Structure formats: structure tokens, C-alpha cells
Amino acid sequence: MFFSRTLGNMADAAHRIVELADHALSSPFPLRVRAWDGSEAGPPGAPVLVVRRRRALRRMLWKPGELGLARGWVAGDLDVDGDLYEALDLLSGLFWEREEPDGPRPGPAAALRRTAGALRDPQTYRLARAALALAGPGLPPAPPPEEVRRRTGIAHTRPRDKAAIAHHYDVGNDFYALILGSSMVYSCAVWEDERTTLEEAQRAKLDLVCRKLGLRPGQRLLDVGCGWGSMVLHAAEHYGVHATGVTLSTEQAAYARKRIAEAGLTDRIEIRVQDYRDVKDGPYDAISSIGMAEHVGSDRYREYAQTLFSLLRPGGRLLNHQIARRPMRDEQAYRIDEFIDRYVFPDGELSPVGSTVSRLEEAGFEVRDVEALREHYGRTLRAWVRNLEGAWGAAAKATSAGRARVWRLYMAASAVAFERNRIGVNQVLAVRTAADGAAGLPATRTAWLSGGTTP
Template structure:
């Protein structure tokens, strides 16, 4: 295929963006240099397909598709995120936008509209129905257990670690988090605990081993459940732990003394949060305790999630404001007793995860493919930036069912 020359787009970009702290390199070897004399990063348009993606879905989704497919690349992801966070592009009127689109069309020549990357998921069915939630969660988690082991700690704890209480390593910080949840719940030997969204069983194993409780864990991922059972057996607590593959709406069990919901509420959604907390109320004995640990948005004017995260990272994921969680807690009849935020701890956790993931890129590509690895390298960094800049935080909300 003979590619067209990018000159029309390059010239139009130069007019539309007169102040550029970055360089743009095109597939024919030509460049649009930075205007400040020192480029902070280089965006590489490696083929006209990148422009075709942007034209087909203008905005974040089209650029995301171009990046995931490999048609658009950057030489330094962290520097590129810095640029996008700090650079203030000029406002473009309708005329300028049309000129850019026309220039992009002239630069691509004739090219068939590209298909979305294979790593993209468009959820089907009613939002937050049981079947759609299962598909969304499995899209994120069912890569392989080994894939997640490339960046998580030895216990496979996939939620915010706590460094602010003296931990020096990721392993120490995750132990601190799990023990803090047990302490807040006031677990006593022989009690029955429900772990909603139990993952690979890290909290269930910790609670059983360190506090002598019996734990029922539920997850939507069969590979997670299989690994959790193996880990419980290796830890010598398989007789205290039961792992089930089911949605929280499918659980039928006797009331529990305590419930942990760690990194689960983000998948529930604003339309289901009241039903979710009401169900947890019903799962508790009178006097029972609930610890909800989840990501929350801090700014009211920001959307729940952008289109890139919706299609590639956490389909249907919805970080809610902590006030919305508390409202659901109060509406259910539970009494909130303590709220604590760990924003900077999650930023530090994501730094450790990103560094570990980058140290294992060849194996990650073997397991998940290049598209998914590109998604995850970007996701781990943009998530960290969200916690650093005050877009996101993570909160532990402790509540009790009145006696």
C-alpha cells in the first residue's frame, strides 16, 4: 500500500497549534518540531491508520484506538502524560476543526475505515445487569493469573496498599492494608466473614490465618477462584475458606458477622449502589460490621470514566463519590462509624505496579499480547496521575448494622 504524504496535516497543525512543547514525527520521516526549542516528548504517527482512527471516532476514543493498535506511539509515556496534563492548547473554533479534519483526510489518501483493536470491549445488554457485569469483569481479569503476578505482590493483592503507616516495600504495605481491614472489622476467632470481590484470596487467607475466622469469598472470575483455592490450601487454611464464582446478587447464605468489600464497589455503578449496600445489610447479623474499601471521585464536575477506560480497562467501571457511598449506607439502615482516605497511598501503590510491569514486559506481551500491554502501561500511569492530582482517592468506610 502506498501511503500518502502527511504534509497537509503537518502544515495545518502548525497553524492550529502555534505553541507546542512536543514534537510530532510522521510515517514518512518528516516532523513537526516543538516551538519552545526543547521537545518534552515526541508523538509518533506511525501510519495513516492513526489519522483514520481519529477521524472515525474524534476525541479520546479515536486516539486511544490509534495508540492501542500501535499506529500512534510516544517515546516516553510519563512525559506525554505530563504534557497532556499541563499544556493548554488553544481553543479551536468549528472552522479550525474542519480544516484539521480535511487536512487529515488529504494526508491519509484512500484508506478503509480501520476496525477497533481486538483489546476493545463494547459491553452488550442492560448496563450493570448480571450478565453484562460478568462480561465486563472477565474482560479485565481473565487474561491469566500469571499476567497479574508480573506486577502484584506475592499475595496477589489487587487494591491500594498502605505505605503511610511505615511500610517500605509493596509486600509490607499490602500486609498493612489487609491487617488494617481486619482490625477495623474487629474480627474474632470463629466468626463468619463474607469477602465480596475476593480476587485471588489474599484478604480471605490473611483473615483466616491471622484471626481464625471462616471466610466465604465470591468472585466473577473462575481463574481467580481456582488460584484462590490453591493458595488457601498452600497456606493451610482451606478448611476455613470457601470460594464461590457468582455475582453478589446470586448469593444465598446465612448472615455473616462481618463483610469486607475491597475494590468491588467501583464495579457496582451509581444505579445499583443502593441495592448493593442494602444486600450487604441483609447479609449481616444484627451488630455485624461492614468495611467498604473503594476508589472514589473527588470532583463533582468530572464524569465517572472516560471512553478509553470504558472500552479498554474497566468497562462500566464507576468510581462514586464517598458521599454517595455514605448515602447508600445510611439508606440501607447501616450506621457509618468511620471514614478514612488513602489517596497518596494508592499513588505509591500504582508506581510500584507500573515499575514491576515494565520490568516484565516481554513476558507480559507473551501472555496478553501487545495491544493489552499498551493499554496496561497507560492505565497504570494515568490512574496514578489521577490520585496524585486529586481527581481520585480511595476510601475505607466502616459501618455497623444496629443490634
């Protein structure tokens, strides 16, 4: 009866969509739905998934799960009316896998992907037929132009890493300035209280990194993945170091150099468009790596750790600031999120913090401190989303409407993931100890956070 009604009556599309979703997912669809014909269905009071065009359903049929949903969002075929964070939280159980005591538990959408080809089953056949009738005729729509096309070569080689960084960062400095604000820091801030502004919180984070590294006038600092130059500027201006920043993004480098020249610090800061693996002018007294290691890849992380170890003098410190995922019982089952991989960070990979600590120790580092900043990142992302939404027209003009939608979805979904402890972020302080084992750190954490250097 359900299928005959669906096939026989294309009016009231929202009810048809909700019925199909409930049946396909074997669980109630958690959002209200508003369809292209103006109809609405679903739980009253819930955020509304707006299906603006029928082609959004064709995207979902050809790519069930998060990628089909993301393509519809980026193309503007889908939107959310209401609290976006609540909507993403409700959808997360459907489109993201969850770790359970007995191992990873796939969401209903993953089960749907596995059974979508079993058309000899009468029930599945009728479901597919009803969905196709509602979606309308035609081939699957082309992916939005913001999606990364087919990549060639081995992941995390120098050419492919450079292309991945260009996709994410070379989308216009004006666009990032609208999101990040005057600090131009694209990593987790540190918030003291509810009155703290984004700019104050980012300065606090940069200063925390400098204090953990024990920076002093005349020292040499290497900032790996230097972004738009905020870390090297802060360290040179407030701690008197000579700083080198490396990035693979030509747009970031140009922006950073301009800021450095305006600050009158060209004699103490150098910005290079360079792969960290090609840095050969050590030793450095300290290395900061803030939000860069996520691009390294698990197969290359040992090389990353060994390279940074070799660039430090004995007694030198590394501050590694990195997003971490939850560990899995079967680490081989880990897969890169399709939306993130296709639209945000191509080839990006997350590792558990324990794996990061192990790789650093295997490279020769002594890990001295690990600080979790998970809740701070949720708040940072919400501040960035507010900036983006408040300057939506300018942001879309600076890059593209599709790119702006990518960043809104990515940042809002990431905020929910941090708040729900699905991912975290940690600062790991590690030391290349001297030959006699000396680490050059004060006896207590309180002492070296206040700027002390030796016991």
C-alpha cells in the same frame, strides 16, 4: 498558506502534525512529535509522541479525543519516548474534562468533536481536508481486538456484569502475577515509608482492613469481590476467621482455591463463583469489599448497600474500599471515560465519596470512619507499572501486546489522576448497629485500630 503547505508537501510529517494539532485545538500541542518519516517537531525537551504509522491519524480523525488516541496506543501506532507520566499529565488538559467553578469545562478535544461535522465552515473544511491528506487514504482502521465490542442488554444485570468482569480479570493469572507481584492484591496498598516494598505495603493494607473490621477467631467474614484470595487468606491465617470469598471471575476463583489448598486452609476458607446478590447464607460478622463497588453502577448502588446490610448480624461491620471521583455541579453530566469503558472496566462507574456514604446510610448503616488513601494509590500504580515494564516480554506473551499496552496506559494515567487529585480512594467503615443502638466499637479510633472491640 498553512493549508496549502500541508496539502502540497507530505515530507516533514511531524511539523504538519504539530501545526494541525495547534490549529485544531486552539492551543499549543504540549508534546514533541516524531513521525513515521523520522521528522520531529514541537517543544524541545518535552516527552515525544511517536507516530509510527499514518493510520494513527485516521483513528484520531474518525474518533477525535481520547478514544482515537487510545486505539492508536493499543494498536502500537502510537508510543511515548520519554517520561510517560509527564506526557499523560500534559495531555490530560486536552483529553479529559475539568471541573471549574462554573461547571464542567470540556477540554479542547471535546470542542473539536463538537465542531468536526461543521464542514460548511471554510476554515473547518480546510482543516479536515489537510488532516485527511496527511492521514492518507482509506477507511478508519478496525478497533484493536482488545476493545470491548457492542454490548447488549441493560447494564449491571447479572449476565452483563459477569461478561464485564471476565473481560477485565479473565486475561490470564500469569499476566496479573507479573504486575501485582507475590501479594496478588489488585487494590491500593498502604505505604509506611520509602523503604516499604510493594508486598509489605499490601500486607499492611490487608491488616488495616482486618483491624478496622475487628476480626476475631471463629467469626464469619464475607469478602465481596475476593480477587485471587489474598484478603481471605490473610484474615484466616492471622485472625482465625472462617471466610467466604465471592467473585464472578472463574480464573480468579481457580487461582484462589489453589493458594488456599497450598496454605492448608480449605477447612476455613470457601471460594465461590457467585454474584454478591445471590449470597443467602448470612448473617456474617464482617464484610470486606475492596475495589469491587466500582463495578456496581450508580443505579444499583442502593441495592448493593441493602444487600450487604442484610447479610450482616447486628453489630457487624462493613469495610468498603472504593475509588471515588470528584463531585460535579451537574451530576447528570457525568460520563464514563471512553478508554476505561472500552478497554479496562466495561460499565465501571465512579461516585463521589459523599454519595457512597449517603447510600450506605440510607441502607441502614451507621458510617463510623472514612479514611482517604489517595496518595497511596498513586505510589501503588507506579509500582505496578515498573513490574509490567520490567517483565514486558513475558507480560505480552501471557496475554497480548495490545493488552499489555492497555494496562500500561491505564495504570500510568490512573497514577497521574490520583496524584493530581482528579480521583481518590477511600476506606469507609460502617456498622449495622444493634437494636439498642450499640455499635460494638471502642470509644476512640486509636483503640479499635489497635484491635479493640467494645468500649
